[in-house]
Amino acid sequence: MNRPRKRDKHLPACVFKRHGAYYYVKAGKWTRLGDTLPVALAEYARRQGTGSGSMGPLIMAALDARKSRLAKSTWESYQDIARRLSKIMAEFNPEDVMPRHIAQIRQGLSKTPGMANRALSVLRVTFAYAVEQQLVDSNPTLGIKRMEEHKRDRLISMEEYKRIYDAAGSRLRVVMDLCYLTGQRISDVLAIRLSDLLDTGIMFHQRKTGVRLTVAWTPDLRMAVKSAQTIHGNLRALTLLHNRRGGPLSYLTVYQDWNAACALSGVADAHLHDIRAMSGTAAEEQGLDPQKLLGHTSAANTKRYLRGKKIPVVNGPSIGQVLDYWTERAKKSTT
Numbered sequence: 001m002n003r004p005r006k007r008d009k010h011l012p013a014c015v016f017k018r019h020g021a022y023y024y025v026k027a028g029k030w031t032r033l034g035d036t037l038p039v040a041l042a043e044y045a046r047r048q049g050t051g052s053g054s055m056g057p058l059i060m061a062a063l064d065a066r067k068s069r070l071a072k073s074t075w076e077s078y079q080d081i082a083r084r085l086s087k088i089m090a091e092f093n094p095e096d097v098m099p100r101h102i103a104q105i106r107q108g109l110s111k112t113p114g115m116a117n118r119a120l121s122v123l124r125v126t127f128a129y130a131v132e133q134q135l136v137d138s139n140p141t142l143g144i145k146r147m148e149e150h151k152r153d154r155l156i157s158m159e160e161y162k163r164i165y166d167a168a169g170s171r172l173r174v175v176m177d178l179c180y181l182t183g184q185r186i187s188d189v190l191a192i193r194l195s196d197l198l199d200t201g202i203m204f205h206q207r208k209t210g211v212r213l214t215v216a217w218t219p220d221l222r223m224a225v226k227s228a229q230t231i232h233g234n235l236r237a238l239t240l241l242h243n244r245r246g247g248p249l250s251y252l253t254v255y256q257d258w259n260a261a262c263a264l265s266g267v268a269d270a271h272l273h274d275i276r277a278m279s280g281t282a283a284e285e286q287g288l289d290p291q292k293l294l295g296h297t298s299a300a301n302t303k304r305y306l307r308g309k310k311i312p313v314v315n316g317p318s319i320g321q322v323l324d325y326w327t328e329r330a331k332k333s334t335t
Helices: 035-048 057-069 071-087 097-110 113-132 160-166 169-182 184-192 219-230 251-265 274-285 290-294 297-306 322-335
Strands: 017-018 023-024 029-034 202-206 211-218
Touching: 023 035, 029 035, 035 057, 057 071, 057 113, 071 097, 071 113, 071 251, 097 113, 160 169, 160 251, 160 274, 169 219, 169 251, 169 274, 184 251, 202 219, 202 251, 274 290, 274 297, 290 297
Parallel strands: none
Antiparallel strands: 017 023, 023 029, 202 211
16 A cells, blocks of 8 residues: 655646655656646646546646545545536636636536536645645636536335345445445444444434434444454454455445446336435334434424425315215126
8 A cells, every 4th residue: 555645646547746846656667747736747647548638637636735624425426427527528628718618527427416516626636736735716516607506306115115125235334234224324334443333322423514413223233343353354454344454444335336336227217325214214214213213303304305205195184975976886887
């Protein structure tokens, strides 16, 4: 594993600045890229085969420079978007990008408003960084509005959940079980450390809200944790969920597993985050407290979160003579 940088944190991987010039360092060999950052980024992009422009390396460098300021789940989702943007803008240099290009990219992703907004966020971070590094004079993302995202009202049924579960591998099944049984966000589930497994239950410190809570043990929850601990045998790690090298299991890996299982199961429009709404709804139906489980600061917030996801079952009025008519007709048809 490479040691984290102590300097030049704003530069792409393997690129360093020494004696007024930028170098690409690999296997101990120092290759000069250029005297200025724009020239160095363009040469880096050419050597990496990512296009003739320097936008790709710039996007990745900007995210690396902001990594410490972003939540882990946010940074991982930005990485996926950054790779897409790097391909879209492979022939661009930062000074070539105009507001109309940003608007065109946003429009091209308009069928998925959430992704379009994340792409805009990544580009805003990128060009704020570019201004700081004096690569451009202004930020072309300013004035480009985010797309309206409609509040999600999808509630996965237990039948759909089981279909996805049956199509999933053992790793995803454990993640699904932990998300459902604890009601926590996927980022908080992936962050469970072995030290969070207390005698009373699993302790969570929600990254989004700062709320602290402990989800008490149940036989189902103990079984889910036991299953998680057997995925990679006796491999020692700090987190309950981890990869084969003992590092934390990434959101991107789980996201890809989920999409593959949904495709195999034939369940459409199902998001991994929908399991949290399933858990809160099931808790309410079972007479538990969904507000405490989800970590909401008010009951009103919980009601807003769950309302609309659960389709109510209602009774309509009766008309006696209509029922009598069909009952009498059914009797005649059997005689």
